[in-house]
Amino acid sequence: MKVRKLSLLGVVLALSVADEAISCSLLRAPSSVEMVAGAELIVRATAVEHAVVPGMIRNGREVRTTGVPDSRIRFRVESVIKGKYEAADLVLPGYLSDQDDWNDQPVPYGMVRSNGRSGSCFANTYRQGGQFLLVLKRAPTVAAVFSSDTAYTVNWYALGPVNEQLRSLDDPWLQWVRDQLKVQ
Numbered sequence: 031m032k033v034r035k036l037s038l039l040g041v042v043l044a045l046s047v048a049d050e051a052i053s054c055s056l057l058r059a060p061s062s063v064e065m066v067a068g069a070e071l072i073v074r075a076t077a078v079e080h081a082v083v084p085g086m087i088r089n090g091r092e093v094r095t096t097g098v099p100d101s102r103i104r105f106r107v108e109s110v111i112k113g114k115y116e117a118a119d120l121v122l123p124g125y126l127s128d129q130d131d132w133n134d135q136p137v138p139y140g141m142v143r144s145n146g147r148s149g150s151c152f153a154n155t156y157r158q159g160g161q162f163l164l165v166l167k168r169a170p171t172v173a174a175v176f177s178s179d180t181a182y183t184v185n186w187y188a189l190g191p192v193n194e195q196l197r198s199l200d201d202p203w204l205q206w207v208r209d210q211l212k213v214q
Contacts, residue, residue, distance in 0.1 A: 056151075060190040062138040066210045071113035071166040071182055073120065074196065074204065075105035077156035081121045099123045099154050108161065111204075112211055122184060126158040131195055137202040138210075139191035151188040157195060163204055165192040 066072070084101040103124040107115060131153065133143040146153030156162060169183035184192040194203055 056188060060141060060187065062140065062191060062206075063210060065165060065187045065190045065192065066112075066207055067214055068167070068187070069112060069165045070168055071115055071164075072111040072207065072211075073105075073115060073164050073166070074108045074111060074161060075120060075164055076108060076161050077124075077126060077158055078104045078106050078119075079158070080104070080126060084125060099125055101125055103156055105162070105164070111163070111207060113166075120164070120182065122164070122182070123154065125155045127155045128158065130157050130160065131155065132197065133191060133194050133203070137206045139194065139203060142189050142191055143194055146189065150185075152185045153193055156193070161196045163194050163196055163201075163207060165190070165207075 080101055081104040082100070082102040084099065101124065102121050103126060105120045105122065107118060107120055131143050131145045133139050133141075135141060141147070142151070143153050145155045164182075164184055165187070166182040166184055167186040169181045169186075186192070191203070196204055
């Protein structure tokens with residue numbers, strides 16, 4: 031009996047590790063229309079600073095993951111495009127960078143920017159000082175069970191353009207999302 035329990039536990043552990051090693055795959059392509067319709071909050075925000083600095087350092091260099099980072103980015107909310115959000119800031123998992131990561135596809139984007147096209151299916155790096163259109167859903171936290179606090183996440187629509195960098199206030203992606211919201 032104990033052998034069976036250990037064997038079953040071994041299979042579960044092996045499957046868990048295997049799931050993490052498999053790259054992202056979808057049954058169907060992302061839909062920007064579906065993504066915008068399903069979002070609970072869309073904001074234009076500036077990546078300001080690390081609210082929590084990356085914890086993994088090897089040989090004096092930051093180690094980054096394609097999964098959910100241990101570091102957090104503080105964004106200053108510039109405007110709310112969809113939903114209600116009263117706070118001046120928003121904190122999301124991520125890394126800061128000094129490089130742009132523009133989406134290389136035509137608008138409406140059919141896929142996440144290049145930083146999210148490997149590993150976890152989500153871009154997790156943001157240019158410090160850059161503006162981003164963040165397409166969010168609620169992600170209840172343990173604290174939310176006991177209070178009205180609710181965290182948001184961009185990691186809800188795999189390979190979708192949920193956190194695209196904007197070039198300007200007239201960025202075609204921002205304009206398309208605004209127009210799409212008028213249609214809905």
